[in-house]
Amino acid sequence: MSAVIGLTVVGLSATPAHASASQFSDGFEGNPWSHWEPLVSGDGRADADIDQGFARTGANNGWLYTGQGWAAERIAVPIGPWEDRSNCSAEIYAQPLGGGAQVGLEIWDPNGWHKLTATAPWLTGPGYQPIRTTSVNLTGIDRVYVQAIFGKDNGVKQFVRLDDMTLRCGSGR
Numbered sequence: 001m002s003a004v005i006g007l008t009v010v011g012l013s014a015t016p017a018h019a020s021a022s023q024f025s026d027g028f029e030g031n032p033w034s035h036w037e038p039l040v041s042g043d044g045r046a047d048a049d050i051d052q053g054f055a056r057t058g059a060n061n062g063w064l065y066t067g068q069g070w071a072a073e074r075i076a077v078p079i080g081p082w083e084d085r086s087n088c089s090a091e092i093y094a095q096p097l098g099g100g101a102q103v104g105l106e107i108w109d110p111n112g113w114h115k116l117t118a119t120a121p122w123l124t125g126p127g128y129q130p131i132r133t134t135s136v137n138l139t140g141i142d143r144v145y146v147q148a149i150f151g152k153d154n155g156v157k158q159f160v161r162l163d164d165m166t167l168r169c170g171s172g173r
Helices: 002-013
Strands: 022-026 036-042 045-050 060-066 069-078 088-096 101-109 114-119 129-132 143-152 158-169
Touching: 022 069, 036 045, 036 060, 045 069, 060 069, 060 143, 069 158, 088 101, 088 143, 101 129, 101 158, 143 158
Parallel strands: none
Antiparallel strands: 022 158, 036 069, 045 060, 060 158, 069 143, 088 129, 088 158, 101 114, 101 143
């Protein structure tokens, strides 16, 4: 009997601990410009709807607009204290108005402004749709920027609404 109990205790102590996932989320609530940064080129515009009823969740959402240029909104995410930064990805919800649109989501290292990962799927229809980056290792980086970007060069002006950005890291994701 004592041999069985001894094996059980050894088995439990040998089980590796799993790091918990860390997460940062922002839905453009409050004053979005206290934490989101607009970037534009050409006729691009980046702004937010405050209490207009267009948000996916909450009261506010961001938006990008262009016909001949690009517009982006980015947010700084402090990840230095996160235990596990080896398996990270970002997500945002986007809603193209007036037809489909290709909308990008990127993660940037501001130390030298290196793009670490990016995706730009074609969003087909009405309603908010998720955009997710592939997994990226952010170990050794203390702050990243998550950026949504929309560009066009055909002159046909279009809006894309944004909401509910999340950056998740960790093996428990």
